[in-house]
Each structure stands twice: as structure tokens, then as C-alpha cells.
Amino acid sequence: MTRTPHHRKLLAASLLALPIALSPLAAPPAHALFGLGGGFGGIVYDPTNHAENLLTAARALEQINNQIAQLQNEAQMLVNQARNLASLPHSSLAELQASVQRTQALLGEAQRIAYDVGEIESAFAGQYGTAAGTGRFDAMVGNARERWQTSVAGFEDALKVQAGVVGNIDGARAEMQALVSRSQGATGALQAAQTGNQLLALQSSQIADLTAAIAASNRAEALEAARAVSAEAQARENLDRFLDYGAGYSPTTVRMFGH
Structure with a gap:
């Protein structure tokens, strides 16, 4: 191939520019040497x-x-x-109220002298007071009979109340078992507190039953003690009347067995 003078000039210029392009001063930073697409234009x-x-x-x-x-x-x-904040799904209120109402109903069935201050005062002023040993003999006998019947009724009422209280024990036991089970399975503070409150309410109802039983028993004993005191007073009055011969009495000879 024949090189013309023009070709020789282009080759010489290319050889002179090559060292400059490969010089370290003209090299790009190391981190920029990785291009996509195989060249520096990517x-x-x-x-x-x-x-x-x-x-x-x-x-x-x-x-x-x-x-x-x-x-x-x-x-x-x-x-x-x-x-x-979850509420306890179990409530013993209805059962406890029913138990208390049953005990109150038994107390309300008190015979003769009930749990009433006015009625007690009236009865003791007539049948048990000072008037019990005065008046006609048949009236005193009637008062004594009334007092005896009242004492018997008082003991009967006490036995009824005691039977009702004993009958409430089974219900109280079932409620206690349910509440303890709920307490052990409580998921929050509110449920635990409500269970504790219901257990306290159950305890209060049992205390109320115990109070009713004691009151009924004491009532019967008080009526019997009052009857005994009144009977003693009436016996003394009867003895005094029997020994009091009166002003117009004069002893006479009494014949017995035909002599």
C-alpha cells in the first residue's frame, strides 16, 4: 500500500496523541472505571x-x-x-337476694308476739307484766295459757328459721365454688375485684342467716323465761288468795267418814 504524505502526517499525529491518552494524569477516578455497556459512555x-x-x-x-x-x-x-375492664360474666346477686328473702320470710312468719317493739310492749303490759297476777281467777288462767302458747310458738319459729338457714347452706356452697372457680380464671383486675366483692356479699348473707337464727333462738328463750317469771308471780298470787280467808270467815267443825 502506498502511503501519501497526507497519510504519513495523520499516523504521526496519532502516535503522538496516544501517550497523552494513556497518561496517569488524564486517567479517571478508580470508582468511575466500571461502566455498564462495555464503555465509558454508559x-x-x-x-x-x-x-x-x-x-x-x-x-x-x-x-x-x-x-x-x-x-x-x-x-x-x-x-x-x-x-x-372486662366484667365478670357470673353474678351471685340473684341467688344471694333469694336466700336473704327466704330468711326474711321465715322471720316474718313469727307467731303471736312478732319482732315488733310496740307489740312486745303491749303483750308484756298485759300478759307478762304486773297485770298477769291480778284480776279474776279465770282471767289469770287465760293469761297463763296464752303465755304458754306463745312460748311454744316461739320455739317453733326458731326451729323454722334454723331449718331455713340450714337449707341455704347448699346454695351458699354452690355459689362459693362457682365464685372461687371464676376468681382463679379471672382475666383482668376488674373480674378479680368483682369476684372478691361477690364473695364478701356471700359472706354477708351467711352472717345475716346466722344473725336471724340467733335472734329467733333468743326470742324463744326470752319468751319462755318471761313465761316462767309470770307463772311464778301468778303462783304466788294464787297462794295468797288461797290463804286469805277474808274478814267474814269463821272456822267450823268438819266431820269426816261419818263421825
């Missing part, structure tokens, strides 16, 4: 920027995880609050 990969982007993404992900954990904690707090 997208440039920067390792430093890539590492910083990864670190930023990791921090953002950590913040998101923290927010998720916070939301989970708040949700758990709401669940716990809901459990603490």
Missing part, C-alpha cells in the same frame, strides 16, 4: 454512594421496625386494658 457504578445508600436504607428499615414494635406494644396495652 451508567457509572459508584461503590461509595452505593454503601451510603445501603446504610440509609438499613436505618430506615430499623426505624420502621421500631415503629412496628411500638405499635405492637400499644396494641398489647390496649388488650391488657380491655382484659382489666
